């Protein structure tokens with residue numbers, strides 16, 4: 001039977017997951033509304049509304065446009081269907097769906113990371129060298145974790161599979177956490193403190209790596225508290241997850257209102 005501390009921890013994680021899914025759907029609606037509508041109506045200028053010149057739709061650069069198109073299409077899958085992998089009820093009641101969605105998820109991890117790197121290295125870094133380094137780290141770790149999650153699933157080591165799948169999931173959402181982190185920081189400071197146009201301010205440098213490494217560190221703490229922690233550490237982790245839930249909900253709301261909705 002679950003202790004009260006373990007129950008508090010799983011409730012806090014469920015609350016965070018709900019805030020996460022709401023934010024992901026808002027991000028997905030933005031991607032479909034801006035880029036999807038642009039492609040469907042042939043209004044390619046919509047691809048250049050956020051991405052600077054040479055980074056969005058680039059006449060003549062068929063390979064680059066195609067890579068960006070594939071990247072964005074997969075981003076729609078990640079935002080709407082990615083989180084379904086972690087819903088315990090779906091995993092238990094529809095294992096066939098879980099297996100297929102999981103295979104697609106791993107394929108998407110490879111392709112979205114590869115297309116992102118291709119765009120970054122052929123078109124140049126849009127957000128400076130630190131963010132390019134952080135993104136590259138994100139892509140490499142994402143591919144490694146996806147390979148391990150797949151390997152352990154095929155080897156029927158489901159305990160290890162789950163751990164690596166969670167790491168893959170968190171890394172897949174690095175770019176989403178980046179947007180939330182930026183909006184939260186700007187809102188908390190009343191402006192872009194520590195940020196420069198070249199993305200080389202102190203805040204930019206920290207966030208370039210923190211958006212990849214901080215969620216991973218929080219995940220490891222959660223796994224430790226869940227599997228080996230006593231009541232005190234489980235309650236402490238539950239408290240931490242309540243803070244993460246608020247940060248995710250508020251960051252998602254600020255991003256939706258300040259960044260995504262105005263561009264539709």
Ligand code: HEM
Pocket residue numbers: 031050051055056071072074075076078079112113115116117119120123124125126127135136138139142172173174175176
């Ligand atoms: C770790 C793998 C990833 C890398 C390396 C990466 C990299 C990139 C790059 C380089 C661009 C174009 C900007 C430019 O031209 O410099 C871009 C755009 C974009 N990416 Fe990714 N990306 C990754 C994963 C994702 C994921 C998982 C999502 C969705 C959940 C996503 C959503 C987007 C969106 C929506 C844009 C268009 C810019 C915007 O409107 O905000 N990316 N990405």
